[in-house]
Amino acid sequence: MELSxxxxxxxxxxxxxxxxxxxxTLAAPLRxxxxxxxxxxxxAVTAPTTDFTKPEPFEAMSGxxxxxxxxxxxxxxSHPSATMPFERKQDFKLGNAxxxxxxxxxxxxxxxxxxxxxxxxxxxxxxxxxxxxxxxxPLAGEDAVSLFLRxxxxxxxxxxxxxIARHEVLSFPDETYGHQLQNLAIPGLxxxxxxVINYIETPVRLADGEMVMLRKPTYAVADLNYGPLxxxxxxxxxxxxxxxxxxxIEAISEADILAKADxxxxxxxxIAGRPAWVRDHRTGEVKLGRFGWKAQNASVRxxxxxxxxxxxxxSTPDAPNAYGDCTDAxxxxxxMPTGVQPRLGPVEAPDPVLDLVTFYTENxxxxxxxxxxxxxxxxxxxLFYTSGCxxxxxxxxxxxxxxxxxxxxxxxxxxxxxxxLHDMGEALADGQQVGEANGRQWRTQPLWGIxxxxxxxxxxxxxxxxxxxxxxxxxxxxxxxxxxxxxxxxVLQKSDRQALLAFLESL
Numbered sequence: 001m002e003l004s005x006x007x008x009x010x011x012x013x014x015x016x017x018x019x020x021x022x023x024x025t026l027a028a029p030l031r032x033x034x035x036x037x038x039x040x041x042x043x044a045v046t047a048p049t050t051d052f053t054k055p056e057p058f059e060a061m062s063g064x065x066x067x068x069x070x071x072x073x074x075x076x077x078s079h080p081s082a083t084m085p086f087e088r089k090q091d092f093k094l095g096n097a098x099x100x101x102x103x104x105x106x107x108x109x110x111x112x113x114x115x116x117x118x119x120x121x122x123x124x125x126x127x128x129x130x131x132x133x134x135x136x137x138p139l140a141g142e143d144a145v146s147l148f149l150r151x152x153x154x155x156x157x158x159x160x161x162x163x164i165a166r167h168e169v170l171s172f173p174d175e176t177y178g179h180q181l182q183n184l185a186i187p188g189l190x191x192x193x194x195x196v197i198n199y200i201e202t203p204v205r206l207a208d209g210e211m212v213m214l215r216k217p218t219y220a221v222a223d224l225n226y227g228p229l230x231x232x233x234x235x236x237x238x239x240x241x242x243x244x245x246x247x248x249i250e251a252i253s254e255a256d257i258l259a260k261a262d263x264x265x266x267x268x269x270x271i272a273g274r275p276a277w278v279r280d281h282r283t284g285e286v287k288l289g290r291f292g293w294k295a296q297n298a299s300v301r302x303x304x305x306x307x308x309x310x311x312x313x314x315s316t317p318d319a320p321n322a323y324g325d326c327t328d329a330x331x332x333x334x335x336m337p338t339g340v341q342p343r344l345g346p347v348e349a350p351d352p353v354l355d356l357v358t359f360y361t362e363n364x365x366x367x368x369x370x371x372x373x374x375x376x377x378x379x380x381x382x383l384f385y386t387s388g389c390x391x392x393x394x395x396x397x398x399x400x401x402x403x404x405x406x407x408x409x410x411x412x413x414x415x416x417x418x419x420x421l422h423d424m425g426e427a428l429a430d431g432q433q434v435g436e437a438n439g440r441q442w443r444t445q446p447l448w449g450i451x452x453x454x455x456x457x458x459x460x461x462x463x464x465x466x467x468x469x470x471x472x473x474x475x476x477x478x479x480x481x482x483x484x485x486x487x488x489x490x491v492l493q494k495s496d497r498q499a500l501l502a503f504l505e506s507l
Contacts, residue, residue, distance in 0.1 A: 210494060
């Protein structure tokens with residue numbers, strides 16, 4: 001049996017959609033992994049629906065055959081791909097153990113677990129990605145744990161602008177504090193500083209009179225221990241993202257993502273999705289970025305290596321600096337012992353640590369949809385389409401036949417993202433360039449699993465910095481290319497807004 005084809009076997013393609021072809025405003029690149037017959041099948045099944053009276057075939061299986069059908073409780077994001085062969089589940093469990101592993105400072109008797117920092121934000125991946133879900137901003141009086149501040153300054157001359165254009169760097173760090181503010185440090189070393197967040201509440205009145213309060217954050221740093229920040233350093237707050245379905249995202253054909261791009265808005269719809277091109281950490285090849293808030297990483301492995309280095313201060317074969325984000329200006333940090341054990345290799349987390357963590361995060365299954373056939377959910381789905389939300393939140397893709405891991409091959413998936421960069425307006429702007437993303441651009445966030453946020457993390461904080469305390473607030477923050485969809489939501493009557501929210505909560 002060809003296991004990877006389970007979600008798109010014969011019944012799926014005889015559901016009456018064969019005559020519907022996806023329209024494109026630009027000449028779309030053709031996928032090189034499909035036969036002509038397969039290409040027609042894929043075009044038919046990924047065409048936007050026009051029937052909102054019932055769920056689409058296999059719509060509840062958000063991750064195709066890999067979808068988890070386990071109970072939607074606090075562990076709903078932590079299950080392996082449903083099609084994972086038995087012999088690979090050991091690697092998944094080992095990856096899970098490493099994802100939860102608490103690293104310690106050096107020197108230590110636990111030589112396979114030391115090397116933390118010296119400056120860091122968390123001791124484990126799970127610290128930020130609680131239950132493999134999303135982070136949140138700190139509560140009043142609480143230390144930041146799953147929110148951190150990215151630091152960057154603008155390019156100062158033509159040579160630096162050229163380095164970004166050649167994809168040699170994503171951004172330029174603060175000369176003293178590096179790429180990220182580390183609010184924790186190992187014993188004997190001072191942390192860099194403490195994030196300070198203040199909110200200003202602003203009322204927004206919807207068309208039917210309902211009032212919604214939006215809170216706009218401002219960021220600063222207190223207790224700087226290594227001197228002042230650079231005068232042109234910008235602060236961008238980021239919360240940890242959910243880690244579900246990442247291997248499926250990596251298996252989406254580049255051609256399918258590029259087919260959605262319209263950087264010059266040639267069709268005049270106000271949506272100008274732009275691809276983010278970045279360098280692969282291992283090969284140095286320029287590839288399509290699809291991971292991170294600004295699509296700054298091309299692969300799950302790249303995303304994992306960056307987190308090990310900047311968040312925990314652990315070196316890997318792909319990011320071998322044992323001092324993490326310490327800069328030349330931080331002499332005390334550079335004088336601290338590292339966790340490198342020559343008998344284990346030249347880095348603190350030698351192979352196969354990064355391989356196993358990558359495999360684990362690639363195979364955290366997307367949960368099955370709830371209530372996909374409910375009348376209110378279907379009404380909300382139609383409003384999601386007619387409000388223009390799908391212009392960026394592309395509902396579905398079929399992954400590549402030749403995906404690097406057969407688990408992810410040829411799956412119909414429903415991530416609700418185009419994985420492109422969009423200008424989201426001044427209200428959400430952080431003023432920070434990251435590679436090809438400017439200070440107003442963000443990658444479209446996948447929506448699968450968003451309805452389980454409360455179950456997984458016990459809270460509902462959304463957007464890149466967690467400013468939105470509800471899905472309604474998150475929608476109302478949309479500006480720029482998302483303004484039309486935001487305004488369409490704002491003029492709906494309450495019952496229609498509730499239906500649209502019910503659809504999102506079903507994802």
